[in-house]
Each structure stands twice: as C-alpha cells, then as structure tokens.
Amino acid sequence: MSPTRTADGAAPGRVGDVRRRNLALLLDRIDPQGQATRAQLAAETGLTKASVSSLVADLLESGLLTEAGVTRDGERGRPGVGLVLNPLRGAIGAEINVDYLAVGVLDLGGTLQFQETVERHNRGSSPGDVLAALGVLVHRAADAARQAGIVLLGGGLAVPGLVDPDRNVVVTAPNLGWSAVDLSAELAALLPAAPFGVTLSNEANSAALAELWYGHGVSFRDYLYVSGEVGVGGGLVIGSELFTGPAGHAGEIGHVVVHPEGPRCTCGGHGCLEKFAGQQAIFSAAGIGDDSTALRMSHLLRALDAGKPRALAAVEQAGHYLGVAVASAARLMNISAVVLGGHFAALEEWIEPALRRSLANFAPGLVPDGSIAFSGLRQTAALTGAAGSCLRGVLARPYELIS
Amino acid sequence: MSPTRTADGAAPGRVGDVRRRNLALLLDRIDPQGQATRAQLAAETGLTKASVSSLVADLLESGLLTEAGVTRDGERGRPGVGLVLNPLRGAIGAEINVDYLAVGVLDLGGTLQFQETVERHNRGSSPGDVLAALGVLVHRAADAARQAGIVLLGGGLAVPGLVDPDRNVVVTAPNLGWSAVDLSAELAALLPAAPFGVTLSNEANSAALAELWYGHGVSFRDYLYVSGEVGVGGGLVIGSELFTGPAGHAGEIGHVVVHPEGPRCTCGGHGCLEKFAGQQAIFSAAGIGDDSTALRMSHLLRALDAGKPRALAAVEQAGHYLGVAVASAARLMNISAVVLGGHFAALEEWIEPALRRSLANFAPGLVPDGSIAFSGLRQTAALTGAAGSCLRGVLARPYELIS
C-alpha cells in the first residue's frame, strides 16, 4: 500500500502524510447531503483558513469536491462558497446471493441512482458462470451511470460467505457451494477503468455498513447487525466502524451456541443460533413445506396473520434464541444496540416482543427497548454497503486521485 | 489531550505530528530486552539515517533511551552504538483485590524490580481506607525504586470491576461492594511527581495485557484472556492490542449465556458462565465447605489429586461450559486462542481436557489445541499489566517528555 512499508507494517511518518491526513479530514467533515464553506471547515477542523484553501483547491482538482455557488445566509459579511461532495462521482455496488443477483450505482451524495435485481439460482453454479452473468448487469449499470454523467471510481461486491478482502478470495460460501475461490481477475475485469477497483466483502458486513451510513447509523454508533438470510450472518459496528476481527470474520452470530444440548449444525458445532432462527429452522418449526423461499415466507406471514399457533411458536422460539445470542454478544463486546435485517425485518411484528422478553431475561438493562431496530433497507442493503465501502475508501484516500 | 481538538474528536495534522509519530515508531522498534543501533533502526523503519540520528538525540535527552556502548559484531565497518530502553525508568503497578493488595515496580526493560503483596479483606471497606492502605505500599515501592536509581514515570492501578479509565471512576466493583467511586484525587496523590500520573484499569484487562507483553503474547497476537477469580472476567486482545469495546467493558465472558435454562445470576441474567465456572460454582459442585478461598482451593486440589469423583465432575463441568462460552466468543470475535488465568491456571491439569473436548464439540477447528494456554504470571499478572500499560503509554507519547 504505502510506498515505504517495512516487514512489520511500520511506516515512517513523512511531511507529506500530514497533507494526506488533512485532505481526508476535510472530506470527512462534509456531510454527503449538505455543504460547507472553507471558513466553516477551518473552524471545525482547527486548520487555518490558509491551509483549508490550499487543501480544498487540491480536492476540487481531484473532482471529489465541487463548488455549489455562493451561500447567502442573510448574515453580515462576505458569503462563503458552498462545497459539496461531487454527485457526479459514484461507485457500483453488487451482490451475489443464493437466488438472485443485484447491482446498483451509488453516488457520492449517497443516492442510489440506478438499481437492478434479477432472479438467478446461484447455488452450485460455477463462480465463472455467476460472474459472467453479473458482468452483464454491471455493464448495464455502468452505461446508465455514463448516461447520467456519473464517473465511476470503483465498486464493491458482496457475497454470502467468508471472504479475504485483501486477496479477493471467497474463503467459503456454503450456501453457494463455493470455497477458496480467487476472484482477482474477475473483479479487475468488471470495471477496468475505475481507479479504485472492485473489492470483495461479506454480505452481512456490507449490510451492516449500509445501515450505518444510510440507515439507523444516524442514531447508533455501536451495534450488532444480524442478517437473516438462508443462514444467519452478522456485522459488528463499533465506534461507527466495522469491526472485522483478526482474520476479518468477526460478527458470525449465526454460530453462537444458544443451547449446549441443541442439534448438530452444518458448521460442525452444536446448538448454534442458526439451527433455531435460520429460515430453514423457522419454516420447519412452523410446519411449512418446501416451495421457493419467497413462497414459504408469504405462507409464514399468512399463518402468523391468521394466528396459527405453530407459526407463532416458531417465531417466538427464533426470537427467544436470538435474544440469548444477542445477550452474549452484548456482554462480550459491550454493545448495547441491535439492528435486524433480512427475514428478521420481515417478521418484525412477531419477533420483536419475543426478542425483548429474551433480552430482559438474559441481559437485563444491557439492550434498552429503544435500541432494538429493524432495517428498512431490505433488498438493497448489501449492494448499497458494498458501493458505500468503496466510496468511503475514496474519501479516506483522496490523494490517490491528486497529482 | 491534543492542543487543538474539536468537538467531534477530529484533530488536524500538523507538521510536528510527523516527528511525534516517528519518535514513537523508533521506541516501538527497540526490543525491551535487546538493543539496536541507529543504522538498524533506519533500515527497519524506512527513515533515513539523518532523521534517525536526530530523533534518537531527542530520545536520549528525554531519558527514555540510553547508549549502551559500541556493539562489536566482528563485521567489517564502523561498529554501531547500541541503544537500549533506559532500565532506570519505571512505573508503579498496583492491584486492589477482594482479599489482598499488591504493588510492584516495573522498569522499561520489562523487569519487575520490587514486589509486595499484603493480605487485606477489602470487601466492604471504604475506598478511602483501602487507598490509604495502598498508599503506604506505594510509598514503600517508590522508596525502593529511588534506592535503585529508578525514576518513576507513572503508575497503574487494577481493580476487580468495571472502570471508566478516562474519568478515573470505578463504575461498579460488586466483589468490593463499590459503585460509582471517583478516585481522581486519590490516584493523583499516589505519585504526585510522576509526569504520566496513575491510571485506573480493570483487573482482567490488565492481566490480559501482562500476558500479551510478558507472557504468551510472544506467540499469540489475538486471544481471549479469561481470568478466574471470585468472578470470571475477561480481556480481549486483538492485533496485540486490548479491545475494550464502545464503553470500555468488552470481554465480560463471565456473563455469556452458556445454558438458557441455567440458574439466575447476580447480574440479573440466567445461565451465565460464572454460575458454572466461577470459584463459588466449582467449590459447591465439588462439595467443598466455606473456609477461606486459599484453603478451599487447596482442598479442591487435594480432592482432584485423590481422584474424588465429585471434584473431578465439578471441574469437568466448568471446563465444559467454559468451552461453550469460548466457542461463542471465537465465532463472534474471530479469535482463535485462549489464555486462562486465576483459578483456571491452578486447575490446568484437570480443566484442559474438558475444555478441549468442549471446544471440539461446539466450535470444531476454531481453537486449535496448541492455542489453549495457561498463564504463568499468577499473582503478579494484574499489577504487571497495570504498570506495563503506563510504560507503553510513555513509549507511545515520548514527546511529552521532550522540550
């Protein structure tokens, strides 16, 4: 990464690093929706007006920032010039999941400018085939961006499995049947011209980040995001940052042990949360047959609406054990909020009371009622997070676009 | 902390920050036991020899570094001058626990130069009384340090409870009967002359850090330290750093839910690990009466040696549930090693097989057998970690001693 990097990862500080840091600092202080003037930035960051002017000049040249004209606020004195994150810069977000592919274009202002989802059964498909199909969608999205005048800086791809983002490898994706798949070449080919390339991420982690930047993150700085898909995944946000753990796989709440005498799990363990709160577990406890996922979910919702005891008990059980796992997570990682996505969000009405009771029983006082939230991003969560990660990366390393 | 710090914690980069960073970088590259020359440091850090010379001059002036004379390595060329962390700089480490007080002096070379433990029943004692008693010990240790020519730069105090290190407040210490105790004045009075003051920390966290710097940290960069005292505490080390979580209370493995139908715990929850693997739980499951802690532990060890089934079963159960909690922690935080201290270290021989079996059952493959370690630091772990934290803080902010 850094030009002079020694074996142990220690990089010496150079005079130029100061400017790099300050460039990123300024971008961090500009609200994606709003605007700021040089004088405001100087006051907020503690830099002098002279320095801010110089830094802003570089950022304007990079194309990340644009001037939005004079801001008349009615106050006395010369009005400042509004600076905004350039809405004509963006990134592609993509998601591969078990039964669909999804792609979108997110701009620096935080708006999803284009979005497309297609059904496709990827379980067992070869990575090459899936990425070829995805490539068509990405191409279409890139064309749409070009038409809208948006310059793409990079992209992100979310997959339902453990990934090694540094090496672009899907370590395992059990629900796709993939393991040790190196996607370096495919990712590079998706957006060959984009300066920041396409990065790989875990679907639950990306959804957690989307929630942080474009969802409940406005009220929570620290939370556990729990994604209910075919499996139960998780993403841990601490101090408004994703906590990935030493090898990048933290947050895997689906395999927390919630009952030591519970059934064996596909992961090799016993009594994992996924065996009590995964889609499979809920559907079979509710006595719902094996149609497609979408059909089964609507069956379940109808049964719940009708007050069928077996369905109610199935969701009650899922909420109960979800509470056990969240209680343990709250203790271990000192988090005090949860955001639920995927099928948990669809079941909000029925699962929330059970989860509350369970949390009150296992970790009283740790997760207040107001800190249980349900994701409103639904289908676009993962791709929004993947694209957002790319854009945040750009804002954190703006100097790569300068000089 | 920083001179110009804005509300949101964003600090602008200044030219001088580069030097601060590089001063700390150099100190980080000098092994506490060994020595390095300016040329080696230049090669390792990527800084030029000119910069290293200039930085080292400042560090020599600060007293943190000393020249250890010419190093003759038999190679051709002018020999370098060895640089060592000054062993005549140190910090006080102290621990308040339920039935003892302990104090020691740790020098920059990593040697515990002086150590004293006195029995004292602190449960229910007022914080003022306990700190007065501790003050006597600290005074004695400071005198010993002065006699040995060691200049004390600061200190650390570890207590068995939740603390707020920034505000010097013990939030709760159930086993001492303390809550919301502000120790600012008492801590400042302990070492009035030390430039880095005395800081407060949690006992399990300090022990985890001692393990990192002076114990199994040489082989593990990421692990969960589990401290078995009257309660079961934990400290989480990720990437060779303590992970404290959003409010500083991460790692509380004692209250992870290991059995959802388990008994009620003092924390208000149910089925917590502490109810299966805490000292109380083990002693009563083993059928050992209520003498002093030390006596009961020797009873237990004798019973185990004699192969008494009830004692063996009690420890087996503790190991089993410890495994459940560690399995969940491994999933949630992606850790792959555990270090056990306190009574778990004393019971190593009997608890390790049970823990192994449990981990193989609940998280196969995640914590390899070679990654289960037992602390060898025993009684001095917490105070060593507290003093070490202070010294690491000095090495990270050497510029506070310069100019």
Next chain:
DNA sequence: AGAATTAGTTTTCAATCTGAACTATATGTT
C-alpha cells in the same frame, strides 16, 4: 456612503523529512 463583519488569498516563517556529501571507525588485503 462608510463602518463593520465575514470569506478567502497571499506572504513569510518554522518544523521536519529526504538525499547527497561528508567524517569516523572498524575489518580485510597486500
């Protein structure tokens, strides 16, 4: 019209690292 106020720029200066040339001190070779 002029004073007051705020935004932004220009200029000078100090801090700091780099790079190249230099001095210092050892070992190896003849």
Next chain:
DNA sequence: AACATATAGTTCAGATTGAAAACTAATTCT
C-alpha cells in the same frame, strides 16, 4: 604498515507543509 573496503553516523541544502499575520473581497448594517 599502508591502503582498500565496508559500515555507522553527521552535516547541510532542498522540498513540503501548516501556522500566523497581513491582505483583498464581498456582503450587511447604520
């Protein structure tokens, strides 16, 4: 013993950067 070679460490000019202060620019208030 003299000289070559190699490595350690210092000195000094040059480039980059932010701070500070003086300056210009554009607006509102009186």
